[in-house]
Amino acid sequence: MIEKCGYCCTKIRNINVSFGKKEVLKNVNIHIHCGKLTAIIGKNGAGKSTLLKAILGEVKHTGTILFKDRENSGKKIKIGYVPQKLDIENSPATVYDVVVSFTSKYPSFLPKSKKYYEEIKEHLKEFGAESLIDSKINTLSGGQLQRVMLAIATMPYPDLLILDEPVSGIDRNGKEMFYEKIHYLKENYDLAVLMVSHDFEYVKRYADKVILLDKTIVAKGKADDVMHSKEFVETFGKVEG
Amino acid sequence: MFRYEFIKNALYAILIITPLFGIIGTVIVNNKMAFFSDALGHSALTGIAIGALLGVTNPTISMVCFGIIFALLLNKIKDIKVTSRDTIISVFSSTALALGLVILSKNGNFSKFSNYLIGDILSIVPSEIIALLVIAIFVIVFWFLFFNKMFAISLNSSLAKSKNISVKLVENLFVVLVALIVMMSIRWVGILIINSLLILPAAASRNIARNIKEYHFYSILIALFSGIVGLIVSYMQGIATGPTIVLIASLIFFVTYFIRKKIGD
Numbered sequence: 452m453i454e455k456c457g458y459c460c461t462k463i464r465n466i467n468v469s470f471g472k473k474e475v476l477k478n479v480n481i482h483i484h485c486g487k488l489t490a491i492i493g494k495n496g497a498g499k500s501t502l503l504k505a506i507l508g509e510v511k512h513t514g515t516i517l518f519k520d521r522e523n524s525g526k527k528i529k530i531g532y533v534p535q536k537l538d539i540e541n542s543p544a545t546v547y548d549v550v551v552s553f554t555s556k557y558p559s560f561l562p563k564s565k566k567y568y569e570e571i572k573e574h575l576k577e578f579g580a581e582s583l584i585d586s587k588i589n590t591l592s593g594g595q596l597q598r599v600m601l602a603i604a605t606m607p608y609p610d611l612l613i614l615d616e617p618v619s620g621i622d623r624n625g626k627e628m629f630y631e632k633i634h635y636l637k638e639n640y641d642l643a644v645l646m647v648s649h650d651f652e653y654v655k656r657y658a659d660k661v662i663l664l665d666k667t668i669v670a671k672g673k674a675d676d677v678m679h680s681k682e683f684v685e686t687f688g689k690v691e692g
Numbered sequence: 693m694f695r696y697e698f699i700k701n702a703l704y705a706i707l708i709i710t711p712l713f714g715i716i717g718t719v720i721v722n723n724k725m726a727f728f729s730d731a732l733g734h735s736a737l738t739g740i741a742i743g744a745l746l747g748v749t750n751p752t753i754s755m756v757c758f759g760i761i762f763a764l765l766l767n768k769i770k771d772i773k774v775t776s777r778d779t780i781i782s783v784f785s786s787t788a789l790a791l792g793l794v795i796l797s798k799n800g801n802f803s804k805f806s807n808y809l810i811g812d813i814l815s816i817v818p819s820e821i822i823a824l825l826v827i828a829i830f831v832i833v834f835w836f837l838f839f840n841k842m843f844a845i846s847l848n849s850s851l852a853k854s855k856n857i858s859v860k861l862v863e864n865l866f867v868v869l870v871a872l873i874v875m876m877s878i879r880w881v882g883i884l885i886i887n888s889l890l891i892l893p894a895a896a897s898r899n900i901a902r903n904i905k906e907y908h909f910y911s912i913l914i915a916l917f918s919g920i921v922g923l924i925v926s927y928m929q930g931i932a933t934g935p936t937i938v939l940i941a942s943l944i945f946f947v948t949y950f951i952r953k954k955i956g957d
Contacts, residue, residue, distance in 0.1 A: 504850065507850055507853055507854055508853065509849075509850060509853055530854050531854065532850060532851055532854035533851075534848045534850055534851050536848070537847045537848050537851075538846060538847055538848060539847065541898060542722075542847075543897075543898055543901035543902065543903060543904065543906065543907040544843070544903065544904050544907075545902070545903045545904075547903075548843075548903055548904040549847065551840070552839075552840040552841075552843045552844045552847075552904075553840075553844045553847075553851065553852070553855050554855070555840070556840065557840075558835070558836055558839050558840060559839065559840055559843065559904045559905075560718075560835070560839055560904050560905055560907070560908040561905065562905060563905075587902065587903075600851075603851070604851075604854070613854075
């Protein structure tokens with residue numbers, strides 16, 4: 452377990468992204484502090500996924516993404532990413548195969564390495580998924596798969612955890628478990644969490660800060676303030692509660 | 693039958709080529725690249741044609757060079773999101789095939805090249821077997837270093853990227869490797885059937901494998917079995933070897949398909 456620092460942060464400064472002549476993101480500035488969950492909301496096509504891809508270095512952008520730890524050591528930021536889905540249709544792979552492929556150099560086509568097998572099992576346990584280790588990946592439920600992806604993203608524990616609409620298509624029980632786990636990670640491992648979500652109810656309950664994106668940041672602050680802002684109502688209409 | 697030198701050579705070649713096809717097929721099927729490898733096979737004709745135009749005496753050299761350029765080009769355009777990937781690859785594939793045929797048929801000379809279409813494994817000589825062996829060693833080393841990364845990319849490229857995998861580099865290395873193997877073996881296997889040999893063993897294995905280790909094991913086994921049985925049957929019946937191998941692999945595919953249906957996914 453890591454001592455809470457409260458000093459480290461990820462500074463996303465002046466991000467601009469254009470696809471050809473079309474401006475997708477303009478002048479986006481975000482400070483993400485560790486131990487805090489920042490939620491990004493916005494309508495479809497507002498640039499949420501593009502912003503995540505820019506942070507992951509997959510989309511060409513201008514501007515800087517800086518990670519500052521307590522010692523200001525300038526080390527490279529470790530990012531954990533939980534995608535919306537994996538392409539596992541008809542896949543012969545087991546959970547072990549998938550996790551070992553993402554997290555180690557030990558070839559997954561060789562007989563299982565006892566060391567990695569135990570390591571992975573131990574880590575899956577943290578997410579209540581250790582019994583799934585030998586299951587075929589395409590037999591898991593949405594919630595189970597989500598927990599396995601979270602396990603992959605946190606091996607090793609990152610500085611910044613990015614979640615892309617993490618619970619779409621998952622039942623209520625699965626959602627509760629997932630958000631509980633994220634909350635636990637954030638509190639106990641001092642992770643900075645950045646999440647794109649449409650789930651206003653959960654955003655309200657778990658997010659420390661909410662950013663409303665529409666090409667650029669149109670509103671930010673505490674969940675309650677943003678959700679009662681004029682900009683929010685203009686984007687989504689009135690939301691109950 | 694194995695008292696003949698040319699049959700022995702063909703057997704050695706099959707013992708090397710088919711497991712290689714079984715191995716790289718696993719990633720081609722995982723990454724949904726069947727169209728890509730098909731286009732690559734067709735482009736061999738253009739490679740031969742360009743070699744003939746430039747007066748290169750060994751067509752393998754011009755095929756390999758053109759194949760690598762073509763593979764990298766295909767890999768580049770697949771990210772352009774204007775038309776669907778299948779369509780774009782088909783356009784390139786048809787163009788390469790037609791261009792090759794046009795050049796080679798000039799002056800009515802095409803029959804000279806027609807054995808590239810179905811291949812002739814019985815004409816392989818020892819120096820060429822050694823070249824295949826070198827490639828095989830290369831592929832195995834590559835597999836130990838890169839299989840995990842390629843598999844990760846096939847599952848989700850953004851997640852792979854977040855784990856510091858150089859997605860583009862790994863993809864490019866793999867397509868160059870496939871181009872190399874396809875072009876080096878196309879004279880023995882044939883342009884029309886090379887893709888079947890890449891896809892069928894892995895596709896059949898996928899029907900019955902319960903993990904990645906079995907996926908590789910069955911794929912290699914099915915490729916090897918089809919190769920050896922295909923050689924023997926084609927020799928005894930006096931028919932072309934490549935297509936016989938493919939027929940046996942197809943048969944195995946259907947059997948595994950029904951096994952999967954029966955046991956459920």
